[in-house]
Amino acid sequence: MRATKKFRQLLSEPGIITAPGAYDCLTAAIIERTGFPAVYMTGAGTSVARIGYPDLALATATEMLANAAYIAGAVDIPVIADADTGYGGTMNVRRTIREYERTGVAAVHIEDQQFPKRCGHLEDKRVVSIDEMVQKIRAAVDARTDDDFTIIVRTDALAVTGWDDTMRRCEAFTEAGADALFVEAIRSAEEAAEVVAHTSVPLLYNFVETGKSPLLNVSELERLGFKMVIFPGSAFMSVAHIVGKVMQELKTKGTTEHLVDEMMPLTDAFELMGLSEMLERDAGYGVADSPTVDHIQEEDRRFRALETKALGIYRHSITPTLTDADQGKWLIINTESENFEILPTEADGLARFAELKNDAALYLMPIGEPEPVVLRNASMGSRTP
Numbered sequence: 001m002r003a004t005k006k007f008r009q010l011l012s013e014p015g016i017i018t019a020p021g022a023y024d025c026l027t028a029a030i031i032e033r034t035g036f037p038a039v040y041m042t043g044a045g046t047s048v049a050r051i052g053y054p055d056l057a058l059a060t061a062t063e064m065l066a067n068a069a070y071i072a073g074a075v076d077i078p079v080i081a082d083a084d085t086g087y088g089g090t091m092n093v094r095r096t097i098r099e100y101e102r103t104g105v106a107a108v109h110i111e112d113q114q115f116p117k118r119c120g121h122l123e124d125k126r127v128v129s130i131d132e133m134v135q136k137i138r139a140a141v142d143a144r145t146d147d148d149f150t151i152i153v154r155t156d157a158l159a160v161t162g163w164d165d166t167m168r169r170c171e172a173f174t175e176a177g178a179d180a181l182f183v184e185a186i187r188s189a190e191e192a193a194e195v196v197a198h199t200s201v202p203l204l205y206n207f208v209e210t211g212k213s214p215l216l217n218v219s220e221l222e223r224l225g226f227k228m229v230i231f232p233g234s235a236f237m238s239v240a241h242i243v244g245k246v247m248q249e250l251k252t253k254g255t256t257e258h259l260v261d262e263m264m265p266l267t268d269a270f271e272l273m274g275l276s277e278m279l280e281r282d283a284g285y286g287v288a289d290s291p292t293v294d295h296i297q298e299e300d301r302r303f304r305a306l307e308t309k310a311l312g313i314y315r316h317s318i319t320p321t322l323t324d325a326d327q328g329k330w331l332i333i334n335t336e337s338e339n340f341e342i343l344p345t346e347a348d349g350l351a352r353f354a355e356l357k358n359d360a361a362l363y364l365m366p367i368g369e370p371e372p373v374v375l376r377n378a379s380m381g382s383r384t385p
Helices: 003-012 025-034 043-051 061-074 090-103 130-143 163-176 189-197 218-224 234-253 257-262 266-272 275-284 293-321 346-355
Strands: 017-022 039-041 079-082 107-111 150-155 180-183 203-206 228-231 330-334 340-343 362-366 375-377 381-383
Touching: 003 150, 017 025, 017 234, 025 039, 025 061, 025 234, 025 266, 039 061, 043 061, 043 079, 043 234, 061 079, 061 090, 090 107, 090 130, 107 130, 107 180, 130 150, 130 163, 150 163, 163 180, 189 203, 189 218, 234 257, 266 275, 293 330, 293 340, 293 362, 330 346, 340 346, 346 362
Parallel strands: 017 039, 017 228, 039 079, 079 107, 107 150, 150 180, 180 203, 203 228
Antiparallel strands: 330 340, 330 362, 362 375, 375 381
16 A cells, blocks of 8 residues: 555544654664654754754755655655755745655645744744745645645744734645644643644644643643644654763773663664565575585585595506506496496497486596596586596
8 A cells, every 4th residue: 555545544544643753764664663653754853864964954855855765665654754845936846745755755744934944943933925835835735646645734933923823824724725734833732722723634743852842742632633743853862862872981981882781783773674574585586496505515525525436446446457548438437336338439438428327326537647637427517626
């Protein structure tokens, strides 16, 4: 089932959709393995962890799309992606939606901040007019090729123009075709309840641990009427803190041996990204009868042992019986019975050998001095000693 269809099903089913934030494939895989129904590709985390900048609109559309594609390709659960302001005017928004569809994400959110935008929990934000944002939403809805692709519209007006303007925007954005709404930086549980009461489409709540909004439990958000909740900073803020502590320990003590029990084993990290499945799949591409290295080495050892026996028979049992007239002729030696047969020419030897080729004890060799240089074994082909 397409990721977009999966997400639409989640929206239509009872219960809230909890989507922790991932900034790379590893964090996305951990989220999926933990059992969450969806992943949120955080724009702030992408900016900080992937390109090394604060969340000040410095991540380009290309960089955001690339990260979205990597994350969507690493998990089987739907991905909600941050698409910032849509990266320009209506034509830019159209292209943004088309490009995000190609990444495999199930949903995006676009916002009404002026460019350059900034993190929704920072000060001094600015928003575009309602009319300008309505045009962008219409362009986004018109651009999608998959009707199940979900367009979430975010407004940052609450901290800029206030409550009344925010409600006007929610109504206008819904009429323009928004599938869901995201009111950024809600300031209290009471305000959260009011937002739910004044809107008619699914609502997304942004849970930022050190941001402006109250840290309401998922069950409380569901009770209030929110359909989605994202945790954009939980992973990357935790990683920044934990890695900082580990590096300080390493710098102070010169080792991390005492921290091993707090680390994920290397193979477990590989397993998160599908190690066993990939190795099994790789093995499945092999040819069933293709010999392994060990098998080839074993066959070579067996050939060399029988070769030594054949040469021993040649030296000790056959050479004393040979005359000058036998030089240049060919021998077939049975290494089990130690019987032999002399053939006048190589062609005769090969023809006779072909008649007896099912006997693995047979060796074909030329008579020569000081001893033969080519051996042919019935079951293992020819070798040059």
